[in-house]
Amino acid sequence: MRWSAGIIVCFLLVSTCIQAQRTHYGVIKGTVVDSFSRRSLESSSVAVYLAKDSSLVNHALTTQKGEFTIEDVPVSTSCTLVITNRGYETFTMAVSLKPDAKVLVLDTILLIKSYNELKAVTVRALRPPVSVKPDTLEFNVSSFKTMPNAMIEDLLKQLPGVEVDKDGNITINGKKVSKLMVDGREFFGGDPKIALKNLPKDVIDKLQVVDNKSRESRFNKTSNGNEDLAINLTLRKEAQKGWFGRLSAGYGTNDRYEGGGMVNFFNGTKQFSIIGNANNTNRGSISGSDFNISTSQSTLDGGGGGLTRAASGGLNFSDNIGRQIKLNGSYFYNNSHTDNFSRSQRKNILPDTSFWYNADDNNVNDYSNHRFTLNASYNIDTLTEVHITSNVNTNISNSVNGKVANSKAENGDLINTSGNTYSTKGNGKDISGELFISHRFRKQGRGLTLGLNYNYNDQTSLSDNIGQNDFYKNNLVDSTDLVNQRSTGSNTGKMLNFTATYAEPVNKYISAIFRYNYSKNYNYSDKLTNRFNAVTGKYDLEDTAFTNAYSNTNITHTPDVTFTFNKDKYRAAIGSGVQFLTQDNLTITSGNLLHQYYLNFTPSANVGYNFSKTGSVAVYYNGRSQQPSIQQLQPVPDNSNPLYVQLGNPDLRPSFFHNINMQVRESKGNSYWFAGFGFNSTQNQIITQTWFDDVGKQYSQPVNVNGNYGTSGNLQYSKTWKRREVVLRMNLGSNGYYSRNKTFSNLEPVTSNSYSLSESVGLNFTYKQVLSIMPTYSIRFNKTHYTGQSVQDASFNTKTFSLSAFWNEPKWLILENNLQYNYNSQIAPGFNKSVTMWSAAANVLLFRKQEAMLRLAVYDILKQNAGVSRTITQTFIEDRQTQVLQQYFLLSFIYNIRKFGVK
Numbered sequence: 001m002r003w004s005a006g007i008i009v010c011f012l013l014v015s016t017c018i019q020a021q022r023t024h025y026g027v028i029k030g031t032v033v034d035s036f037s038r039r040s041l042e043s044s045s046v047a048v049y050l051a052k053d054s055s056l057v058n059h060a061l062t063t064q065k066g067e068f069t070i071e072d073v074p075v076s077t078s079c080t081l082v083i084t085n086r087g088y089e090t091f092t093m094a095v096s097l098k099p100d101a102k103v104l105v106l107d108t109i110l111l112i113k114s115y116n117e118l119k120a121v122t123v124r125a126l127r128p129p130v131s132v133k134p135d136t137l138e139f140n141v142s143s144f145k146t147m148p149n150a151m152i153e154d155l156l157k158q159l160p161g162v163e164v165d166k167d168g169n170i171t172i173n174g175k176k177v178s179k180l181m182v183d184g185r186e187f188f189g190g191d192p193k194i195a196l197k198n199l200p201k202d203v204i205d206k207l208q209v210v211d212n213k214s215r216e217s218r219f220n221k222t223s224n225g226n227e228d229l230a231i232n233l234t235l236r237k238e239a240q241k242g243w244f245g246r247l248s249a250g251y252g253t254n255d256r257y258e259g260g261g262m263v264n265f266f267n268g269t270k271q272f273s274i275i276g277n278a279n280n281t282n283r284g285s286i287s288g289s290d291f292n293i294s295t296s297q298s299t300l301d302g303g304g305g306g307l308t309r310a311a312s313g314g315l316n317f318s319d320n321i322g323r324q325i326k327l328n329g330s331y332f333y334n335n336s337h338t339d340n341f342s343r344s345q346r347k348n349i350l351p352d353t354s355f356w357y358n359a360d361d362n363n364v365n366d367y368s369n370h371r372f373t374l375n376a377s378y379n380i381d382t383l384t385e386v387h388i389t390s391n392v393n394t395n396i397s398n399s400v401n402g403k404v405a406n407s408k409a410e411n412g413d414l415i416n417t418s419g420n421t422y423s424t425k426g427n428g429k430d431i432s433g434e435l436f437i438s439h440r441f442r443k444q445g446r447g448l449t450l451g452l453n454y455n456y457n458d459q460t461s462l463s464d465n466i467g468q469n470d471f472y473k474n475n476l477v478d479s480t481d482l483v484n485q486r487s488t489g490s491n492t493g494k495m496l497n498f499t500a501t502y503a504e505p506v507n508k509y510i511s512a513i514f515r516y517n518y519s520k521n522y523n524y525s526d527k528l529t530n531r532f533n534a535v536t537g538k539y540d541l542e543d544t545a546f547t548n549a550y551s552n553t554n555i556t557h558t559p560d561v562t563f564t565f566n567k568d569k570y571r572a573a574i575g576s577g578v579q580f581l582t583q584d585n586l587t588i589t590s591g592n593l594l595h596q597y598y599l600n601f602t603p604s605a606n607v608g609y610n611f612s613k614t615g616s617v618a619v620y621y622n623g624r625s626q627q628p629s630i631q632q633l634q635p636v637p638d639n640s641n642p643l644y645v646q647l648g649n650p651d652l653r654p655s656f657f658h659n660i661n662m663q664v665r666e667s668k669g670n671s672y673w674f675a676g677f678g679f680n681s682t683q684n685q686i687i688t689q690t691w692f693d694d695v696g697k698q699y700s701q702p703v704n705v706n707g708n709y710g711t712s713g714n715l716q717y718s719k720t721w722k723r724r725e726v727v728l729r730m731n732l733g734s735n736g737y738y739s740r741n742k743t744f745s746n747l748e749p750v751t752s753n754s755y756s757l758s759e760s761v762g763l764n765f766t767y768k769q770v771l772s773i774m775p776t777y778s779i780r781f782n783k784t785h786y787t788g789q790s791v792q793d794a795s796f797n798t799k800t801f802s803l804s805a806f807w808n809e810p811k812w813l814i815l816e817n818n819l820q821y822n823y824n825s826q827i828a829p830g831f832n833k834s835v836t837m838w839s840a841a842a843n844v845l846l847f848r849k850q851e852a853m854l855r856l857a858v859y860d861i862l863k864q865n866a867g868v869s870r871t872i873t874q875t876f877i878e879d880r881q882t883q884v885l886q887q888y889f890l891l892s893f894i895y896n897i898r899k900f901g902v903k
Contacts, residue, residue, distance in 0.1 A: 188330050242267075245273075327374070391432045490525070561575055634650070730762070827869075
């Protein structure tokens, strides 16, 4: 902690020195209005640059009254004032503060309407740092300083209102980012995490943030309020033609290694990228639809649970065929091997007693995956577009799980013991395609869309289940259950979805959107289980209790109509549909058919108001249904864990969700804030019911319940201060929720009322490109109250403090530090409730252009990484310890490729 204290002392000294020099700086104030109407122009971007080199001094946005204040402008220095506003000519003027004047008040500045797009072009160095456009928030990348060789992740951490967590998930003003594009095209399937750690910041010109809407929603200009965000990265002009990328290789103690690279070629509409990675440090794997491979060596995390060896790679391409056809696609491959040992202790709480369950699990898993995507767009004419998307995903898995477990009564007497080995080999494929056609008519606002989606998935498996279960009375074996089974399984799903919409303007402000949706889902599950035959030496004795073939078919027809209203700062929509749902559950082995029919209403409504150019409030409501999965419906038991048998329930009914959420957001100058509130309730919610038999064996089965609901709220605030060479950003967050859930404990009804409140504060201090300090602190309080049985209430709190710091002086040396402290009051006795993870690295930049770097990193300096957790529910309290990757040193060589202006 001494190193961290030293950083904080440096922070205070630098701040003191800056404060002492404030007399050399002043303030510029002014007002911006429309030259014709003399109306105040809100959200105009005002920036001051040094005249000698066009470097940014400071910036701000005008208020509702058109006023602005630019602080920390150097006196006796020639500067350039630049004011921009969408639809107006760019205004520039030379300014200079006199030594004896600390405040310069400018005359009212008149902006002239722009009638020629070419006149709006400005020199790139003089662009404002932040621009607010309709439905788009845009950041000028060159205005935000980062360390040399920084990646997109380092840039995002500097942007106001942006948060990046330790797993690489991005939120902007409280909303999740789920898609990323480069120059308007999907990059490696649109996965933001790939660009986050692998695209260099210095090749990016602009970062744009928009709502990630479906094609249908974009065409009809509708929104349900639940959209995530998408980021579009615009390349610098020189990077749009040439090569760039990064290669790295590292080796360390305990035979730890990392190696990888990404190379990109861009030439106008042509884009080609290739990426590869191999490591045994628990980073850089593709899992299912996630492609989280990283060639960046700048992260200082210690990896997740277990020990993983992974190799992965992929390529991305994009090109235009003529003026009408655009192609984009990607291919991924991943192979991983994971060893994981875990130990758990669970206290099962019953209405009248309790008992203990202890288990040691040793799991070995091999997994490989191929994934291919192809997108094509065809512009038939200026009014008609066709989009085709296809995805193919195949996987092979092989896992072996060895388990030794026992159950004991409160007095320590044995109830049962189990030794079990469960191994399975699986093959799967998932194929999907989408066709979307849109056409706009000559009449403004009139349009037609047709969408067709198809998905096919198939998963086969071969499993061996071998074990012995002993059941006790008075600490003596009373009975023994021997298991030696082989199961073959097949799960197949087919989905067809068709949607048509027609939009018709009623008048200038109101439009009607008529929509029809047809959906058919067919799922088939077949499991054949045989016992081992000692006479023949084969698995040829059918075990009917664990054999079943089952199919589920559901068909929905949903016509609906929505009326939308848009006028000036107001927008609203209201609509409703009727969903006709039929569901057939067929147990093929017995011929039993359960036919179900449901009629649901699907209401939706929203209203929004833009109270400023950068501020809005909106309220959304929608209702939707959700069908149970084939695994939940199939009645055949799953006994892969002999002491925990999972059952299906063919009588499950579909769930129906009601959701209401409100969002208020505003960005003004250097501050951003977001507030949200949500309420949800569920009819026929599917929960898991558990119970025990008289020998301590546990069973679970999904059932429907009513009366569950929850509320949540969050508030985010971000403020940035810039004082000459110093930037300080503060992020404040507050989140809370309440939920009421009905469930069962050993078939007895239980109701839980859960409360949670969390507060967080984060600072980001940067001085030039020399020093960066980022401390964050968060605390969460949790409490659950149970009714309906003698279950103790549960309450606990967690605290997290982290301190990331970078030092870059001299220019060829970069020092990194990452300290994270975690406290959890509910950790089991015998384990530390607090863990401090400390990692550090020293980077030496090499060669004349500093295109290479030698890096020495040490992970988990204090050797405190521990995979310890506690879970508390109304039916059990479980403590688990999982194998984790601990301290190691890694020496790496990194080389950055930059070759622009060539074909």
